[in-house]
Amino acid sequence: MPHLSRRARERVVEIDSELPIMKLLPERFHDSVLNPEGVIAMGIAENALMTPVFTEYIEKNMRLHADHFKYHLTARRGHAHSTEDALPEYINDTFHPRIPVTRQNSVVGPGVGSLIGEFCWQVCDDGEAFMITAPFYGGFQPDCQYPSRTKLVVVDVPPEIDPLSKDAIPYLEQTIEKSKVNGPTIRGVILCNPHNPLGRVYPEESIVAYASLAEKYDLHLLVDEIYGNQVYPSSLVPNPPPFVSALAMDLPMLAKCDPARIHVVAGPSKDFGASGLRIGILISQHNPEIIKLLDSATMLNAIPGPTDAIFAAAINDKEWRDWFLEESRRRISEAYEVIVTWCNLHQIPIFPSYAGQFAVMDLAKILERFGEDKAMAEKKEALTFAMLKAGVLIVPTGQDQSPTRYRIVFVRPKEIIELALYRLEAAFGLSK
Missing domain, CATH: 3.90.1150.10 (Aspartate Aminotransferase, domain 1)
Structure with a gap:
């Protein structure tokens, strides 16, 4: 062979x-x-x-022009109303960050999973790791592992402990301490909020605890907020707690954590029932080096022109x-x-x-x-x-x-x- x-x-x-x-x-x-x-x-x-519903809207309102079929770099010239411009505003309107998301502190790429993979490649050397508590979305494993070969260390929290509570933090700490002896080196922790698969949001105190953990052990905190716009009432939870983005939390609450450690990924594809249109955004408001690296990495792996046109039309029409x-x-x-x-x-x-x-x-x-x-x-x-x-x-x-x-x-x-x-x-x- x-x-x-x-x-x-x-x-x-x-x-x-x-x-x-x-x-x-x-x-x-x-x-x-x-x-x-x-x-x-x-x-x-x-x-x-x-x-x-999304398909019908796009058929009526989206128009392709010749530049949508060019390389992304040349197509951007002269077209200010692209998804790269609209998506930060979409996050500002729906997640209400304390510091506005802009093209300068965010990167748009072909899917959240792709951006996670690129992020891991930038912050982890071969064989280093991110942590996540169980249960977790299985897609995080290949996102981390390929192509960066970042390991995903899964932290088991006892069944009597709510894994979304701050009571899970000691088990993360135990894992970090063990890794100092037996490896692998831990470089960050992933927090999926709202949680997949448990379908609940993290309390703000838990996010603060995660940020404090990241500061204590010199880690990155990567928060996946792709389901942030999908909180709904039900007979089991008629008055669900609101989703609060890590971008929207009071800065004094996170003051003990260097904000350059905190990164958020999100995107509209899940919101609009269009998972096949790969698009996501990574926001790092206090780490320009990460943005510079990811911007370079996605330059030749950008979202396709038709995807750009579809989402620019949809998310710019704010009333609809x-x-x-x-x-x-x-x-x-x-x-x-x-x-x-x-x-x-x-x-x-x-x-x-x-x-x-x-x-x-x-x-x-x-x-x-x-x-x-x-x-x-x-x-x-x-x-x-x-x-x-x-x-x-x-x-x-x-x-x-x-x-x-x-x-x-x-x-x-x-x-x-x-x-x-x-x-x-x-x-x-x-x-x-």
Whole structure:
């Protein structure tokens, strides 16, 4: 066989360990017309509730011109109303930062995951690490690992401790102290707010505690706020606490932390049901060196011209944009109630969520149906096989202290949600 680099050989092993949902061939996915018997993947966070509305708007209001098909650098000349100009204003209008976001303290790139990967490449040497508490969004692992080869050290917090509370901080500290002896070197910590997969926001005191931790141990604090515009009420949490961006917090609260350590990533693709249009923004208001490095890194890896045109049209139309975001929250809330009702019907524990596009269920009793004497990994494998056979798939929450928790993405049209739940009933062996 022709030679492969050591990092490529390591990457092959990583690919083999990916979740089943990442291995499904495109032709296996459900389509109401083209493939009605296909697998309904309820583990991919795409807001299909609002995609038709966004599509209709763009068809009527977006215009492409010749420069949108040029290299990004030359296309920027003479066109002031690009997404690079509009996206900072979008963050200012929706996240209310104390210091305005500008093109000078932010970088727009092809997706939040891509920006996280570039950020890790800039701040970590080969084999160094970021920390994150469990459970966590599984995509952070490949974002960090490829191409920068940054490790992701997962911190297990005891089940009785809320991982979003400041009570989780001592467990992060323990991990840092152990890493000083056994490695790897920790360079930063990732905080996902609102949390994926738990669907809740971090209290402000927790964010302050994270900032203090970063200062104490000379770390970067990278805050992923991509679901910040998706907090909604539900029957389980009728008055959800508001999302507060790290950019909006009182500076005196964070005064003990060098603000150059704090970086925020966000973006409109999740808000507008357009995950396939890769676009994100990294904001570092007090670290011009990071901005300079990332700006250079994204120069030849910029967002495509048509994506630029689409989002510039949508987020510059502030009246329509604000209506859209509010309507999205309303529809997300309605869809969540379908999941709550179904879980209550089948006595499946569901954890109260009020942010993002996913709910967490405890399938302990369901997993027992797949062999009381089997190891947990075997039960999960058998459950996955049963779900795929039934034409539906949800996934575990990640490296979780509660291994029986699964995440279901519910932002789908009602008829798709109901079909997916019907198939889950078949896979779980539940009565109708």
